[in-house]
Amino acid sequence: MLNIALPKGRLGEKVYAMLKNAGYFCEELVKDSRKLIFTDEKNGVNYFWVKPSDVSIYVEYGAADIGVAGKDILLESNADVYELLDLKIGKCRMAVAAKTDYREDMSRPLKVATKFVNIAKNFYAEKNREIDIIKLSGSIELAPILGLSDVIVDIVETGTTLKENNLHVIEEILPISARLIANKAHYKFNKAEIDAMLEKLQKEIVND
Ligand code: PRP
Numbered sequence: 001m002l003n004i005a006l007p008k009g010r011l012g013e014k015v016y017a018m019l020k021n022a023g024y025f026c027e028e029l030v031k032d033s034r035k036l037i038f039t040d041e042k043n044g045v046n047y048f049w050v051k052p053s054d055v056s057i058y059v060e061y062g063a064a065d066i067g068v069a070g071k072d073i074l075l076e077s078n079a080d081v082y083e084l085l086d087l088k089i090g091k092c093r094m095a096v097a098a099k100t101d102y103r104e105d106m107s108r109p110l111k112v113a114t115k116f117v118n119i120a121k122n123f124y125a126e127k128n129r130e131i132d133i134i135k136l137s138g139s140i141e142l143a144p145i146l147g148l149s150d151v152i153v154d155i156v157e158t159g160t161t162l163k164e165n166n167l168h169v170i171e172e173i174l175p176i177s178a179r180l181i182a183n184k185a186h187y188k189f190n191k192a193e194i195d196a197m198l199e200k201l202q203k204e205i206v207n208d
Pocket of ligand 1: 160
Protein backbone atom coordinates (compact mmCIF):
# COMPACT_ATOMS: atom_id res chain seq x y z
CA MET A 1 0.00 0.00 0.00
CA LEU A 2 1.11 3.53 -0.80
CA ASN A 3 0.71 5.91 2.16
CA ILE A 4 -0.26 9.44 1.21
CA ALA A 5 -0.43 12.48 3.52
CA LEU A 6 -2.99 15.00 2.34
CA PRO A 7 -3.36 18.54 3.70
CA LYS A 8 -6.64 18.98 5.58
CA GLY A 9 -8.86 21.86 4.50
CA ARG A 10 -9.24 23.94 1.34
CA LEU A 11 -6.07 22.73 -0.36
CA GLY A 12 -6.91 19.12 0.52
CA GLU A 13 -10.23 19.38 -1.29
CA LYS A 14 -8.47 20.61 -4.43
CA VAL A 15 -5.92 17.81 -4.17
CA TYR A 16 -8.67 15.24 -3.77
CA ALA A 17 -10.45 16.60 -6.86
CA MET A 18 -7.23 16.09 -8.84
CA LEU A 19 -6.72 12.59 -7.45
CA LYS A 20 -10.32 11.68 -8.25
CA ASN A 21 -9.99 12.87 -11.85
CA ALA A 22 -6.74 10.92 -12.07
CA GLY A 23 -8.62 7.73 -11.13
CA TYR A 24 -7.86 7.62 -7.40
CA PHE A 25 -11.47 7.67 -6.34
CA CYS A 26 -12.18 7.36 -2.58
CA GLU A 27 -15.52 9.05 -1.87
CA GLU A 28 -15.27 8.33 1.87
CA LEU A 29 -12.35 10.76 1.98
CA VAL A 30 -14.52 13.84 1.54
CA LYS A 31 -17.39 12.71 3.74
CA ASP A 32 -18.00 14.99 6.67
CA SER A 33 -16.41 12.87 9.39
CA ARG A 34 -13.61 13.11 11.92
CA LYS A 35 -11.85 10.07 10.53
CA LEU A 36 -8.20 10.67 9.61
CA ILE A 37 -7.22 7.47 7.79
CA PHE A 38 -8.87 6.06 4.66
CA THR A 39 -8.04 2.99 2.64
CA ASP A 40 -8.61 2.64 -1.08
CA GLU A 41 -8.08 -1.11 -1.56
CA LYS A 42 -8.68 -0.97 -5.30
CA ASN A 43 -5.81 1.42 -5.97
CA GLY A 44 -3.68 0.16 -3.10
CA VAL A 45 -3.56 3.51 -1.34
CA ASN A 46 -3.95 4.72 2.27
CA TYR A 47 -4.74 8.41 2.77
CA PHE A 48 -4.09 10.42 5.95
CA TRP A 49 -5.60 13.84 6.57
CA VAL A 50 -2.78 15.85 8.09
CA LYS A 51 -2.47 19.48 9.23
CA PRO A 52 -1.08 21.23 6.11
CA SER A 53 2.02 22.48 7.91
CA ASP A 54 2.81 18.91 9.10
CA VAL A 55 2.74 17.12 5.72
CA SER A 56 6.47 17.50 5.12
CA ILE A 57 7.21 16.05 8.59
CA TYR A 58 5.16 12.88 7.92
CA VAL A 59 6.88 12.45 4.56
CA GLU A 60 10.41 13.26 5.72
CA TYR A 61 10.20 10.70 8.56
CA GLY A 62 8.61 8.10 6.26
CA ALA A 63 5.27 7.86 8.11
CA ALA A 64 3.86 8.69 4.66
CA ASP A 65 5.55 7.73 1.38
CA ILE A 66 4.29 10.79 -0.46
CA GLY A 67 2.24 13.88 0.30
CA VAL A 68 1.08 17.24 -0.92
CA ALA A 69 2.49 20.37 0.68
CA GLY A 70 2.63 24.05 -0.19
CA LYS A 71 5.99 25.43 -1.32
CA ASP A 72 5.77 27.76 1.71
CA ILE A 73 5.76 24.77 4.08
CA LEU A 74 8.63 23.12 2.21
CA LEU A 75 10.80 26.23 2.35
CA GLU A 76 9.96 26.93 5.96
CA SER A 77 10.60 23.36 7.17
CA ASN A 78 13.59 22.79 4.88
CA ALA A 79 12.43 19.16 4.76
CA ASP A 80 14.77 16.64 3.17
CA VAL A 81 12.25 15.21 0.67
CA TYR A 82 11.96 14.90 -3.09
CA GLU A 83 9.79 17.52 -4.74
CA LEU A 84 8.26 15.49 -7.58
CA LEU A 85 5.67 17.74 -9.16
CA ASP A 86 4.24 21.26 -9.09
CA LEU A 87 0.48 20.59 -9.00
CA LYS A 88 -0.23 24.28 -9.80
CA ILE A 89 -3.08 24.45 -7.30
CA GLY A 90 -3.27 26.39 -4.05
CA LYS A 91 -1.56 29.24 -5.83
CA CYS A 92 -0.73 32.31 -3.76
CA ARG A 93 2.35 34.38 -2.97
CA MET A 94 4.57 35.03 -0.01
CA ALA A 95 4.83 38.76 0.53
CA VAL A 96 5.80 41.53 2.91
CA ALA A 97 2.86 43.74 3.88
CA ALA A 98 2.43 46.84 6.00
CA LYS A 99 -0.09 49.54 6.85
CA THR A 100 -0.84 51.73 3.87
CA ASP A 101 0.79 54.74 5.58
CA TYR A 102 3.87 52.83 6.83
CA ARG A 103 7.32 54.35 6.20
CA GLU A 104 10.39 52.29 7.07
CA ASP A 105 12.87 53.58 9.68
CA MET A 106 16.27 52.35 8.48
CA SER A 107 17.99 53.41 11.73
CA ARG A 108 16.65 50.44 13.69
CA PRO A 109 15.93 46.74 13.09
CA LEU A 110 12.68 46.04 11.28
CA LYS A 111 10.04 44.31 13.43
CA VAL A 112 8.63 41.43 11.37
CA ALA A 113 5.63 39.36 12.50
CA THR A 114 5.19 36.01 10.78
CA LYS A 115 4.46 32.31 10.92
CA PHE A 116 7.28 31.82 8.40
CA VAL A 117 10.34 32.60 10.51
CA ASN A 118 12.91 30.94 8.24
CA ILE A 119 11.51 32.41 5.03
CA ALA A 120 11.50 35.88 6.60
CA LYS A 121 15.03 35.50 8.02
CA ASN A 122 16.44 34.33 4.68
CA PHE A 123 14.67 37.08 2.75
CA TYR A 124 16.06 39.87 4.93
CA ALA A 125 19.50 38.26 5.35
CA GLU A 126 19.93 38.46 1.58
CA LYS A 127 19.13 42.15 1.73
CA ASN A 128 21.45 42.66 4.73
CA ARG A 129 18.56 44.17 6.66
CA GLU A 130 18.59 43.60 10.39
CA ILE A 131 15.27 42.33 11.76
CA ASP A 132 13.55 41.30 14.97
CA ILE A 133 11.21 38.38 14.42
CA ILE A 134 7.91 38.10 16.23
CA LYS A 135 6.58 34.58 15.69
CA LEU A 136 2.81 34.30 15.55
CA SER A 137 0.55 31.35 14.70
CA GLY A 138 -2.31 33.08 12.87
CA SER A 139 -4.20 36.35 12.28
CA ILE A 140 -0.80 37.85 11.45
CA GLU A 141 -2.47 40.92 9.95
CA LEU A 142 -3.27 42.19 13.45
CA ALA A 143 0.40 42.73 14.32
CA PRO A 144 1.10 45.97 12.39
CA ILE A 145 -2.35 47.33 13.20
CA LEU A 146 -1.74 46.97 16.94
CA GLY A 147 1.87 48.19 16.69
CA LEU A 148 3.31 44.77 17.52
CA SER A 149 5.36 44.83 14.32
CA ASP A 150 6.30 47.14 11.45
CA VAL A 151 5.53 44.60 8.72
CA ILE A 152 4.30 41.06 8.26
CA VAL A 153 5.60 38.24 6.07
CA ASP A 154 2.61 36.16 5.09
CA ILE A 155 0.66 34.38 2.40
CA VAL A 156 -1.49 36.54 0.13
CA GLU A 157 -4.09 34.75 -1.96
CA THR A 158 -6.91 37.06 -3.04
CA GLY A 159 -5.57 40.06 -1.09
CA THR A 160 -8.92 40.45 0.69
CA THR A 161 -7.54 40.02 4.21
CA LEU A 162 -4.95 42.75 3.64
CA LYS A 163 -7.46 45.11 2.04
CA GLU A 164 -10.09 44.68 4.74
CA ASN A 165 -7.46 45.53 7.35
CA ASN A 166 -5.97 48.55 5.54
CA LEU A 167 -2.73 46.78 4.74
CA HIS A 168 -0.97 46.38 1.42
CA VAL A 169 1.86 44.41 -0.15
CA ILE A 170 5.15 46.31 -0.11
CA GLU A 171 7.42 43.53 -1.42
CA GLU A 172 6.87 40.19 -3.15
CA ILE A 173 8.97 37.31 -1.84
CA LEU A 174 7.98 34.37 -4.03
CA PRO A 175 5.07 32.60 -5.73
CA ILE A 176 3.66 29.56 -3.91
CA SER A 177 1.83 26.46 -5.13
CA ALA A 178 1.24 22.90 -3.94
CA ARG A 179 3.91 20.26 -4.60
CA LEU A 180 3.79 16.47 -4.64
CA ILE A 181 6.61 15.35 -2.37
CA ALA A 182 8.12 11.95 -1.59
CA ASN A 183 10.21 10.39 1.13
CA LYS A 184 13.64 9.83 -0.43
CA ALA A 185 14.15 6.17 0.60
CA HIS A 186 10.52 5.19 0.09
CA TYR A 187 10.52 6.67 -3.40
CA LYS A 188 13.17 4.16 -4.45
CA PHE A 189 11.16 1.22 -3.00
CA ASN A 190 7.82 2.34 -4.46
CA LYS A 191 9.08 3.96 -7.65
CA ALA A 192 6.69 2.12 -9.99
CA GLU A 193 3.53 2.99 -8.01
CA ILE A 194 4.61 6.57 -7.34
CA ASP A 195 5.63 7.19 -10.94
CA ALA A 196 2.31 5.76 -12.16
CA MET A 197 0.42 8.20 -9.93
CA LEU A 198 2.74 11.03 -10.97
CA GLU A 199 2.02 10.39 -14.62
CA LYS A 200 -1.75 10.40 -14.07
CA LEU A 201 -1.61 13.55 -11.94
CA GLN A 202 0.54 15.30 -14.54
CA LYS A 203 -2.38 15.01 -16.98
CA GLU A 204 -4.67 16.79 -14.49
CA ILE A 205 -2.46 19.87 -14.13
CA VAL A 206 -4.10 23.00 -15.43
CA ASN A 207 -1.53 25.40 -16.84
CA ASP A 208 -2.23 29.13 -16.98
C1 PRP B 1 -3.97 32.98 5.20
C2 PRP B 1 -3.00 34.13 5.36
C3 PRP B 1 -3.87 35.35 5.25
C4 PRP B 1 -4.96 34.89 4.31
C5 PRP B 1 -4.70 35.45 2.92
O1 PRP B 1 -4.57 32.78 6.42
O2 PRP B 1 -2.31 34.04 6.60
O3 PRP B 1 -4.40 35.68 6.50
O4 PRP B 1 -4.92 33.46 4.24
O5 PRP B 1 -5.74 35.15 2.03
P1 PRP B 1 -6.44 36.28 1.15
O6 PRP B 1 -5.35 37.06 0.48
O7 PRP B 1 -7.27 35.50 0.16
O8 PRP B 1 -7.29 37.13 2.05
P2 PRP B 1 -5.31 31.45 6.81
O9 PRP B 1 -6.69 31.45 6.25
O10 PRP B 1 -4.47 30.28 6.46
O11 PRP B 1 -5.44 31.62 8.40
P3 PRP B 1 -4.40 32.04 9.54
O12 PRP B 1 -4.95 33.28 10.14
O13 PRP B 1 -4.41 30.88 10.46
O14 PRP B 1 -3.03 32.28 8.95
